Amino acid sequence: MTKAIRINRVGGPEVMELVDVDLPPPGPGEAQVRHGAIGLNFIDVYFRTGLYPQPLPGGLGMEGAGTVEAVGQGVTEVKVGDRVAYAGRPNGAYAEARNMPASQLLVLPEKIGFDIAAAMMLQGLTVQYLLHRTVHLKAGDTILFHAAAGGVGLIACQWAKVLGVTLIGTVGSDEKAALATENGADHVINYNRENFTERVREITGGKGVCAVYDSIGKDTFTASLDCLAPLGTMVSFGNASGPVPPVALSELNNRGSLFITRPSLGAYMATREDLEAAAKSLFGVVNSGAVKIDVRQRYNLADVAQAHIDLEARKTTGSTIVLP
Template sequence: MSKAIRMSRTGGPEVMEYVEVEVGAPGPGEARVRHEAVGVNFIDVYFRTGLYPQPLPNGLGQEGAGVVEAVGEGVTEVKAGDRVAYAGRPNGAYAQVRNLPASLLLALPEKIGFDTAAAMMLQGLTVQYLLHRTVQLKAGDTVLFHAAAGGVGLIACQWARVLGVNLIGTVGSEEKAALAIEHGAAHVINYNKENFTERVRELTGGKGVSVVYDSVGKDTFTGSLDCLAPLGMMVSFGNSSGAVEPFALSELAARGSLFLTRPTLGHYVAQRADLEAAAQSLFGVVASGEVKIAVKQRYNLADVAQAHIALESRQTSGSTILIP
């Protein structure tokens, strides 16, 4: 038997139950992984609350790192004993042991520990596609990145510095501002003290930025559009403050023929070759020390409700992991 988090209804943190589950042999194309660490991400909150629907009862969590215990028929990607990490659906990472598609698993370099891997896969692969594929940034570009002191944000700050990109970050406190600067942000705006749209215009001499990366959603969307230079790209990749309300496409024309995209990691790594290429890019900058993964919060698996409460109340910085 294995301990795992299950939910039979959507709602607050209290719907997550710490229960015993039976984990059988992996089926065809599957591998059984014993987790050493599990990542916690805001997308887990979306599934827990029902914003993102899933069949119930079900588990939560899309990111983990551990050791392969067994593989099913036809599996070629990994073998028993391999150190692995993964990110992606199906949900169920909040568990000591689980079976999952072997096509998601990636062999973990020895230089990267389990805690780091569990904290970086979903967030790091997200930053990889945002900075390298959604828009192919080049040295000298100036971008705005919301929630710059969060798990995704701190990775983005560092990776942007590696690329020679000027990243302007938004944060909610002076402590988080210092953290973002420490990790490579060129400028930081505390949105509780300044109007971030006006400040971006000041910092860019009125020109605006070429790209805005916005995972906040409802509270920042319109202001983010107003930060863009003509022909700029609005990348809306999350909605921690709520879903973006419907708006007229003519708003994009009025602001300078702007581009808008709503990407998700799953589409960027749907092909195994793309997943492996993105992972090698991420593993390379982490193993080299150019990008450091800030694991700022650790909770026992049984205390996952506390992790969600802290995440939703914006009390966290960097990455959060669960220890099974």
């Protein structure tokens, strides 16, 4: 038996229950991982509330790090005793231990501990594809990144600096503004005091940015389009404030032949080759110290409901982990 969070219905944080579950031996192609730390991400809220559907009853959590305790038939990617981490489906990381497809597991470098690994895999791999593949950024480009003091945002602030990209970040408080600045944001806009569209135009001399990265959704989407330079790209990769409303294609034309995309980690990491290449890139910038992972909140597995409450209230900054 192992302890794990299960939900039988969608809803608020109260639907999450800590229960004992049977953990069978890993099947073919699977490895059993004993978690040292578990990542907490806003996508977990989407599954809990039903915005992203999944079969019920089910688990939550898409990110973890730990030690391989057993492997199933045909597994070649990892072996018993390996220190590993992962990010992606199937859900179920909120658990002391679980079976995972071995093809999704990555062996950790010696310098990266479980806390850092659990805090960086989903967010770090997300930033990797956003900055390197969704838009092919080059030195001298200017981008707008919403929620710059969140876990993804702080990694993006640092990684943009590595690439020579000017990052304008938005935040909701002076404390978060200072945090984004400390992590490399070139300009920070407090959207509770300033109109971010007007400030972006001021900062760029009226030109706009080549890309907007938006995980907020409904509240920021339309105004973000007005921050883009002609031929710019709107990257909508989250819905923290609610789903983005329908947009007419003519609006993209009216604003300068804009591009729009709704990327996902699963699509960008669909092959083992892509996953290993992205992880090599992420491990490289973390090992070098160019990107530092800031774990600012820790919760016990039994207290994960409070973690969700704090996450949804935007009380968290940086990365958050859950300890089994």
